[in-house]
Every structure is written in C-alpha cells, then in structure tokens.
Amino acid sequence: MDIEYDVIAAGHICLDMSPKFGFLKSQKVEDVFIPGRLITMNGVAFSPGGPVANTGFAIARLGLKVLPVASMGNDEFGDILGKIIKREVGVSITRKDAASTSYSFILSVPGVDRIILHDPAGNNDFCSEDVRIEVLNKAKLMHFGYPPLIREMYINDGAELVALFKKAKQTGITTSLDMSLPDTETESGKVSWNDILEKTLPYVDIFMPSIEEALFMLDKAEYERVKRETHGEDFTQHLDMRKLCELGQRIIDMGSAMALIKCGANGIYLKTAGEEKLEKMGRARPSDIVNWANKEVFRETYAVKDFKSALAGGDTTIAGFLSAMIKGYNIYDAVKIACKTGALCCTTYDSISGLLPLEEIYQRTLDEPQRNIIDINLENSSFDNDNLVWNLGEL
Numbered sequence: 001m002d003i004e005y006d007v008i009a010a011g012h013i014c015l016d017m018s019p020k021f022g023f024l025k026s027q028k029v030e031d032v033f034i035p036g037r038l039i040t041m042n043g044v045a046f047s048p049g050g051p052v053a054n055t056g057f058a059i060a061r062l063g064l065k066v067l068p069v070a071s072m073g074n075d076e077f078g079d080i081l082g083k084i085i086k087r088e089v090g091v092s093i094t095r096k097d098a099a100s101t102s103y104s105f106i107l108s109v110p111g112v113d114r115i116i117l118h119d120p121a122g123n124n125d126f127c128s129e130d131v132r133i134e135v136l137n138k139a140k141l142m143h144f145g146y147p148p149l150i151r152e153m154y155i156n157d158g159a160e161l162v163a164l165f166k167k168a169k170q171t172g173i174t175t176s177l178d179m180s181l182p183d184t185e186t187e188s189g190k191v192s193w194n195d196i197l198e199k200t201l202p203y204v205d206i207f208m209p210s211i212e213e214a215l216f217m218l219d220k221a222e223y224e225r226v227k228r229e230t231h232g233e234d235f236t237q238h239l240d241m242r243k244l245c246e247l248g249q250r251i252i253d254m255g256s257a258m259a260l261i262k263c264g265a266n267g268i269y270l271k272t273a274g275e276e277k278l279e280k281m282g283r284a285r286p287s288d289i290v291n292w293a294n295k296e297v298f299r300e301t302y303a304v305k306d307f308k309s310a311l312a313g314g315d316t317t318i319a320g321f322l323s324a325m326i327k328g329y330n331i332y333d334a335v336k337i338a339c340k341t342g343a344l345c346c347t348t349y350d351s352i353s354g355l356l357p358l359e360e361i362y363q364r365t366l367d368e369p370q371r372n373i374i375d376i377n378l379e380n381s382s383f384d385n386d387n388l389v390w391n392l393g394e395l
Contacts (some may be wrong), residue, residue, distance in 0.1 A: 004139070007140065008068075009055055009059065011123075012052060013053055014102035014120075014121075015081050018046075018047065019044045019105075019107065029109060047349075049312070050145065052070045053352075054316060055143055056143070058341065060088055064326065067135065071122040071130065077102075099122030102120050103121070106309075114309065124150060124151035126153070128164035131167075131168070136171040141284035141326060142174070144165070146179065147196075149188070157196060165177070173283055174282035175206070177204045178209070178315070179210070181213050206281075207260070218251075235264070251271070252271060257281050260338075268298070270331070272296075272331070286325055295331055297389045300390075301343060302339055302369075304347060320340065324338065341361055344361065
C-alpha cells in the first residue's frame with residue numbers, strides 16, 4: 001500500500017473572522033458588550049477555522065503531509081478559504097454549488113474566554129461518503145472534528161458518525177476524534193451524545209474532547225453542577241482531578257485506546273489503554289507500545305509571554321500531540337510538544353501563523369521549560385522531575 005499522507009483532516013471547516021481588541025484592557029465580559037457602546041478596534045484577522053484547518057493546517061506547519069476533506073460552497077467565503085487551503089497544503093477541496101461556506105466571528109476580549117458567533121452552513125451536509133475508502137487507504141491517520149456542528153453526524157442517533165469511523169478502521173488507519181460543545185438550545189444539544197459515543201468510541205483510537213465537552217456528553221449532571229458554580233467564569237478553573245480521572249477511565253472502557261482531555265489553561269490529561277489495545281491502533285500507532293501503554297498523566301501548560309488569543313489553542317494542541325506520536329516521540333515528549341504547540345498558537349490572533357516545524361517545537365520544550373504550575377491534589381499522584389509531567393495514580 002502506497003501511503004501518500006500522514007493525516008487526513010476531515011469534518012468541520014469555516015472562515016474565522018477575528019476583530020482585534022487592540023485598545024481594550026482586560027475587563028469582565030458584561031462590562032464590554034453593553035448595548036449602544038462603541039468599541040474601537042485595531043484591525044481584523046481572517047483565518048481558516050474548524051479542525052480541518054486548525055488541526056490539519058497546524059499539522060502541515062509542523063512538517064507532516066495533510067489532506068483536508070470538508071464541505072465548502074462556491075461563494076465569496078469559499079473563495080477566501082480555497083486560497084488559504086491551497087497555500088497551506090497544496091491541494092484544493094471540491095466545492096459544492098448547493099452549499100454555502102461556514103463562517104465564525106471570534107470575539108477574543110483580553111482576559112475573557114473567547115465568544116464565537118458561528119454558522120455551520122455547508123458543514124451540516126458532510127457525511128461518511130465524503131471520506132472515500134481509496135483516500136483512507138493512502139494515509140496513516142484520520143482526524144475528524146466537531147460532529148456537534150455537523151448535522152448529518154448527530155441525527156439518527158449518530159449513524160453517519162459510526163459509519164465513518166467503522167469504515168475507517170476497516171482500512172487499518174488510525175483514528176482520532178475531537179468534539180465541540182453543543183448549544184443546549186439547538187438540535188445538537190438535545191441529542192444523547194452518551195449514546196452516540198457508546199456506539200462510536202469502539203472505532204476511535206484517540207478521543208480528544210475538552211473537559212467541558214466530556215462532562216456535557218458523558219456526565220450531564222456534573223456538567224450542570226460545575227456550570228452553576230462558575231457564574232460565567234472559565235469552566236476549567238473549577239477542575240476536579242478525580243472527575244477527570246473518572247472520565248478518562250470511562251472513555252477507555254467505552255472502547256478508545258487513548259483519552260486525551262484538554263483542560264484549557266491548566267493543561268492536558270492523557271490516559272492510555274494496555275498494550276493489546278494500542279497494538280490495534282492502526283498505521284499511526286506509537287512506535288514504542290510498551291512505554292505508551294497503561295499511562296495516566298497530566299501535563300501543565302507552558303507560560304505564554306505575549307498572549308494574543310486562545311483561538312484554536314485546543315485544536316493546535318491536538319496537532320502537536322498527533323504529529324509527535326506519528327513521528328515516534330515518546331509519550332512524555334508528545335504531551336509536552338502538544339502543550340508547547342498550543343502555547344505558540346496563543347501568541348497570535350489566528351490559528352497557525354505562530355507555529356514552527358515539529359523539531360523546533362520540541363527544542364522549545366527544552367529551552368523554554370517554564371510551566372503554569374497548578375495544584376494536583378490527588379491521592380497517589382506524583383510529579384515526574386525527569387519527564388516534567390504528573391503521574392496520576394499508581395504505575
């Protein structure tokens with residue numbers, strides 16, 4: 001089999017428009033968006049959004065070969081996106097006359113988690129047939145993202161999502177799945193994501209939600225409790241490490257070989273299954289199965305000196321992790337590369353311009369080791385001074 005691509009980046013794509021709050025100091029969100037107020041801006045950044053771009057193009061910036069697969073329209077937003085796609089990965093996405101191109105307005109107020117105004121548009125029609133068998137046979141890994149923003153993927157109890165991942169695994173490819181947080185007032189927010197994931201995760205090698213998404217989909221009662229306590233604050237500031245470990249184990253029990261849970265400014269949690277399950281991960285599985293198996297670690301984020309925006313921080317963190325795994329880095333370097341990639345993303349207003357080749361990012365983990373230290377108040381946890389990660393539980 002001739003492998004032409006390291007990664008297929010499939011699923012949601014959109015055009016992100018990010019107004020720059022260059023003259024606004026950190027404020028509470030309710031003090032910024034007041035009816036009738038005029039806010040002076042400092043330009044606007046146009047960039048590709050969604051996991052196809054944020055994760056896929058980031059992986060390409062890191063030096064791997066990526067094929068994007070998505071649904072775009074023949075319209076003005078599609079023209080802009082098409083030029084960016086060609087520039088970043090050297091290929092074109094077939095555009096549809098009957099579809100419109102998705103867009104987002106990203107409001108990143110200094111000191112406040114971003115607010116996103118989003119129209120999924122043509123993404124809603126993306127289905128399993130859009131990722132062809134012959135394409136899957138030419139790649140090592142398929143990364144699929146944001147099914148809550150793709151209607152075909154959550155209607156009918158997620159039948160298309162299950163079909164896509166089942167088809168992919170039959171080709172021997174490695175699979176990873178990223179989520180987005182559904183709006184509770186929309187159709188996507190009312191489906192049973194727990195039931196959908198029960199059927200999908202047996203075909204997902206690496207499940208990569210945020211802590212907020214994982215709780216929403218797998219433990220709705222705990223999600224609602226934490227949401228009430230935050231009072232509009234950053235959800236991840238109320239991180240419960242015991243609950244995090246419970247979610248990781250549940251994801252493994254549901255079928256995934258790895259659970260990587262993004263915890264915002266705190267860091268990332270990673271739990272891996274045993275050797276037997278990791279051996280079945282497909283063409284992009286870790287090169288050293290023994291040292292990747294049966295691990296449960298937490299890696300804190302790196303300090304960001306010149307923070308601009310959290311836009312795509314989670315998506316680029318995923319890009320760093322997947323790229324490191326594919327290129328044979330050990331598990332500890334992979335989580336550090338993941339966090340450093342996310343930190344570099346936060347130094348710019350767009351998702352990819354701050355990124356570097358993979359080897360240079362790895363070197364940055366050595367040259368710029370300062371991390372945002374948090375209190376891991378968990379029985380049996382210990383900090384590994386050699387690998388600079390927290391080991392959770394007993395090894």
